[in-house]
Amino acid sequence: MEYNATLRDMRFVLHELFDATAHCELLGNGLDRELIDGVLEEAARYTGGEIAPLNRNSDEEGVTLENGEVKTPQGFVEAYQQYVANGWASMTGPSEYGGQGFPQMVACNFHEMLMGASLSFRIYSGLTEGAVLALYKHGSEALKSAYLAKLVSGQWSGTMCLTEPQAGTDLALLRTRAEPQADGSYRVSGSKIFISGGEHDMSENIVHLVLARLPDAPPGVKGISLLLVPKFIASADGTPGERNALSCGAIEHKMGIKGAATCVMNFDGATGWIVGEPNQGLACMFTMMNDARFQVGLQGLGIAEQAWQGSLAYARERLQSRGLAGAQYPDKPADPIIVHPDVRRMLLTQKTLVEGSRMLGVYCARQLDLEHGHPEPSYRKAAGRRAALLIPIVKAFFTDMGQEVASLGVQIYGGHGYIREWGMEQLMRDSRITQLYEGTNGIQALDYIRRKLLGDGGAELSALQAEFSEICDRQLDRPALHALASKVQARLGEWRELSAEVIAATQRDPQEIGAVxxxxxxxxxxxxxxxxxxxxxxxxxxxxxxxxxxxxxxxxKLASADFYLRRVLPRASAHREAIAGGADCLMALDEGSFAF
Known part of the structure; x- marks a missing residue:
């Protein structure tokens, strides 16, 4: 299946909706429209021409583990070398360590392209960017000097080592230990599972950020520290030195993303150095986690775009039956299936979910940029609050959407979608993990309610709702847009009422937090x-x-907006009705009665 970046829509969102040039001027990074468009065009050539052709083979070949070394699928090493040589790895890195300092608002489009071209390939580089963020913000000057430039360039890659067999969402249960040494280093011992890119042959070194407990750590999440544990300890000249006491014990055999090495990592007294303050590891890790969750949202978006492209191409080519209103292509033995209303329903659902999510994704990326780069501290804080509110929505909704759009793709292809030949079933398998890792989507929803809505009594959500209400007000007097604006304004009012009801319900009964x-x-x-x-x-x-x-x-765009408001937005009413159902019907059934 081919992948071609949707540059026209990306430019519409970047330049016409959000004025990327003005955004870059505010951040002072020197980018203009011509440069942005040139970068995106080159990104489209690279992802469509070099990465997308690897996707099918990576699924067929998978990865192999032999004598503790992981071999990635054919073509991955060469494509990654090109990725580094062409500067894609350093795109968002800090300039003082060799990065190009591109804003997320621009870079997220390239990252979407990578996800759509081959999610397995993107996984190896994705967590490196999060590791750069965590080390840049929390690492000592010595660690930054030794490791950060190589991570920024992509010459070395990074991982995030959280999960253990008994400690997934509940990190309070983790057992990995870190023993202090006289030279200021630590000896890290324990096993981590589900480590994306924990071992591979694409970069010359792999730098693991590992959550562990110090000997005197308090119990629970308050006793977790973050340590940098490299595969090879950096030498004084910046080259990989001594091999550390860590290894890949196994690779997982998975439903999808088979070209990505998902590793069991064993740390056997490995040398590491603390990042940030002792027992503050979770706070440091969340610097990385927020970026990772946003990136996983883009994974859902990228796969959805690929599935939508494949569905549209197939619907235009596949001839089956005549249109309900008569033959639309009388010169052909049957009409292409795109003439059928139900196929159009599926295609337009895909299109409007993908393009709507792209707008939300770029808007969220804009907040991430402003959080770190706005010249005024008050604006940085405001953007940080907005980004924090949106990230669980982006992660959960985009990945649910990716699975739905891929599933619709299988449906549009019919029986051909269910077999491997056409590639649509791979997208459905690959997208499934995005709903699980970096916090399942149920955990994202809990975060949205507990930390974001209840955390400030709904203040930031109210500010977001007011922003969109003002947008509606500006369009209500335009005859061509009055109906659309009225529908959105009515939903915003309903959303405000529902928010207040949810806050009240959760105050009456804490079970409502999880129920709604x-x-x-x-x-x-x-x-x-x-x-x-x-x-x-x-x-x-x-x-x-x-x-x-x-x-x-x-x-x-006008027709798509009309379709979304008339045929997709009504889904919100079902969710409103479910919220009104309350928690009591969930908790009333005795646990023993679940037996069969």
Missing amino acids: SVDFLQYSAYVLLAGFWLQAAAKAQDVLEQGSGDDAFYQA
Whole structure:
């Protein structure tokens, strides 16, 4: 299956909705539209021409483990060398360590391309960027000097080592130990599972960020420290030195992402150095975790875009039956299936979910940029609050969406979608993990309710709702947009009422936190996408009224917005009804009665 980056839509979102040039001027990074578009064009060539052709073979070949060494699928090493040589690895890295300092608002489009071209390939580099963030923010100057430039360049890769067999979501249960040594280092011992890229042959060194307990650590999550534990200890000249006492004990045999090495990592008294303060490891790790969760959301988006592209191409080519209103292509033995209303329902559902999610993703990336780069501290804090609110939605909704869009792709292909030949079933298998790792989507929903909604009594969510309400107000007086704006405004009012009801319910009964969390997150996401579709429609209407531009593209935006509000947004009502169902029906059944 081919992959071609959707540059036209990416440019629409970047430049016409969010004015990426003004954003870059505010951040002071020197990027302009011409440079941004040039980078994206080159990214499209690289991902479509070099990475996408590896995807099918990586699924067939998988990875192999022999004598503790992992061999990646054919072509991965060469493609990664090109990835590093062309500067893609250093795209978002800090400039003082050799990075290019690209804003996330631009880089997230390249990362989406990578996810769509081959999720397995992207996994090896994805966590390196998170490791750079954690080390840059919390590491000592000595550790930064020894490791950060090599990580930024991609010459060395990074991992995040949290999970243990008994400690997944509940990190309070982790047992890995770190014993202090006289020279200031630590001896790290324990086993970690599900470590993406824990061992491979693509980079010359792998730097693990490991959660562990010091001997005098308090119990629970308050007693967790973060340590840097490299595969090879850096020499004084910056080259990989002594091999550390760690190894890959096994690789997981998985449902999908078979080209990515998911490792069991054993640390047998390995030398490591603490990152940040003792017993503050979880706070340090969350610097990395927030980036990882945003990136996983982009994984869902990338796979969904690939599935949508494949579905559209197939629907245009596959001839089956005649249209319900009669033959649409009388010169052919049957009509292409795109003429059938139900196929169009599936295609438009894919299209509007993907394009709506892209708008939300770039908006969230913009907040991440402003959190770190706005010249005013008050604006940085405000953007940080907004990003924190949005990240669980991006992670959970985008990955659920990716699975749905891939499943719709299988349905559009029919029996051909269920067999390996066409590649659609691989996308469905690959996307499934995105709903699980970096915190399952149920955990994202709990985070959204507990930390984000209840944490400030709904203040930040109210601010977000008010922002979109103002957008609606500006469009209500325009005849062409009045109906769309009225629908979005009504949903925003309902969302505000529902938010207050959820807060009240959780105060009455703590079980309601878990009972309403998933439905409230999903409701929030559908309404947010409606707000972005209104913005897209408004911009399209502006261009059409000016009488310039690509009329077909902008007319399609108006039609897509109309479809989303009429056929997808109503899903929010089902989630609202489920929230009203309460927690009592979930908890009333005695545990023993679940038996069969």
